Amino acid sequence: MTQPQAAPEVDGDTRSAPMLLVADPDAEMVRELAEALEREGVLVTGVSDGAQALLQAGALRPDVVLVSATLTVIGPVDFVRAVRRARAVPVLLGVGDGHAEQAVQGLAAGATACVARPYRVPELLPLVQAAFPGDAGSRGVLTVGSVELDVGAYQVRVSGMPVHLPLREFELLHYLMRNADRTVTREQIMRHVWHAADAMSTNTIAVHVKRLRARLGDDDDRLIQTVRGVGYRLVTPH
Numbered sequence: 001m002t003q004p005q006a007a008p009e010v011d012g013d014t015r016s017a018p019m020l021l022v023a024d025p026d027a028e029m030v031r032e033l034a035e036a037l038e039r040e041g042v043l044v045t046g047v048s049d050g051a052q053a054l055l056q057a058g059a060l061r062p063d064v065v066l067v068s069a070t071l072t073v074i075g076p077v078d079f080v081r082a083v084r085r086a087r088a089v090p091v092l093l094g095v096g097d098g099h100a101e102q103a104v105q106g107l108a109a110g111a112t113a114c115v116a117r118p119y120r121v122p123e124l125l126p127l128v129q130a131a132f133p134g135d136a137g138s139r140g141v142l143t144v145g146s147v148e149l150d151v152g153a154y155q156v157r158v159s160g161m162p163v164h165l166p167l168r169e170f171e172l173l174h175y176l177m178r179n180a181d182r183t184v185t186r187e188q189i190m191r192h193v194w195h196a197a198d199a200m201s202t203n204t205i206a207v208h209v210k211r212l213r214a215r216l217g218d219d220d221d222r223l224i225q226t227v228r229g230v231g232y233r234l235v236t237p238h
Helices: 027-038 050-060 076-086 100-109 121-131 167-178 186-192 202-216
Strands: 019-023 043-047 064-068 091-095 113-116 141-144 147-150 155-158 161-163 224-227 231-234
Touching (some): 019 027, 027 121, 043 050, 064 076, 076 091, 091 100, 113 121, 141 167, 147 167, 167 202, 186 202
Parallel strands (some): 019 064, 064 091, 091 113
Antiparallel strands (some): 141 147, 155 161
């Protein structure tokens, strides 16, 4: 199994490759996954239980954490809750046959998504790459249609013109753009943008979405679509 290692001596999200922390008691499975992903340019650190995973999640600040439904010492659901209180890192839950209950509880606790265990590189790789800040290019720029968001410079441009966004709306747009063409739930927005584990008024999110649309000139709601009863989706123009 790949042993915990020191994070590269760089500032925050300026690593040149995404980092995945894998918490799974099956050492051979983790070793094989690490070898396969490292060939794809992903840094992988493996630990065998939930207590080690919590320590390494804080020390290494990985871009994504993958935890098995069979996690011991600290179980997967308690692990997800603990990580969610600390930071907004995506947490993937590895599930197999007989793990339906853990999947439901893990998602309710704040897991980003469930993936099949034994793990499959074609399924995991896009999820890890999507969460890596450097994946948007060395400048950290995301572009969807006429909207350009520069993460490092904290700038937004629409059709080349600068648009000032308050911090919360900037973070909301950043999250929606990183998940472009995917529906994100109000609960996910609450966790990743507000960094809140407790329930909050859905009207709060709706108000910020309305303000964001207005600032972006999205008068017909074509860019940021409301998915009734679920959440929102930022759509790439075709």
